[in-house]
Amino acid sequence: MTHLIPPLPIAPSSDEINVAAEASRQLSAVLASKRSLKRGKNGTRVTLHLADLADGIPIPESAVELLQRILIEIAKGNPVSIIPGSAELTTQQAADMLNVSRPFLIDLLEKNAIPHRKVGTHRRIRFEDLKSYKDRIDAQRRKVLADLTAEAQELGMGY
Numbered sequence: 001m002t003h004l005i006p007p008l009p010i011a012p013s014s015d016e017i018n019v020a021a022e023a024s025r026q027l028s029a030v031l032a033s034k035r036s037l038k039r040g041k042n043g044t045r046v047t048l049h050l051a052d053l054a055d056g057i058p059i060p061e062s063a064v065e066l067l068q069r070i071l072i073e074i075a076k077g078n079p080v081s082i083i084p085g086s087a088e089l090t091t092q093q094a095a096d097m098l099n100v101s102r103p104f105l106i107d108l109l110e111k112n113a114i115p116h117r118k119v120g121t122h123r124r125i126r127f128e129d130l131k132s133y134k135d136r137i138d139a140q141r142r143k144v145l146a147d148l149t150a151e152a153q154e155l156g157m158g159y
Contacts, residue, residue, distance in 0.1 A: 009079030017077050024071035027064060085131070088124040097130060108133075 012020065059067075073080045089097070094114075095105040106123070109116050115129045152158075 009081040011079045012074045012077060017075055020071040020074035024068055024075055027068040027071065031061070031065060031068065083127050085126075085128040087127045089127060089130065091123050091125070094125045094130050098134060 070080050070082075091105055091109070092102050095102045098105065105114075108114050109123055109125070114125060114133045116123045116125045118124070
């Protein structure tokens, strides 16, 4: 089982934002141009050439797409951190990710709204389970909002 404490994201500098914007444009062109992709035994891969490496590094296309998404976020000035789906979070980390209090999260865990396990007296939540819960709750919120909007329009409330 992976035990990982997610690092705090660090805000990019203005130079990093500019470099990320250019790199994401270049990666986008590489991904859009399928002629630069080579079909390997284990799927599509791209070979990136770094200034210090003459031979380049073969990277799976999915990793290049992830790198591009990271660069896009950095180019927007957003801090980025990566958490493996199998990572286990503390209750405080999970509460922070949901933007709720730790006692509220504990209540959710005790109601079995989010799967978790105990390590001694401590609870651990898999990131995948936390993300599933968040996606479910967000979908419910969107549905309620759509229903309220439709009702407001039916009543001619100007929304």
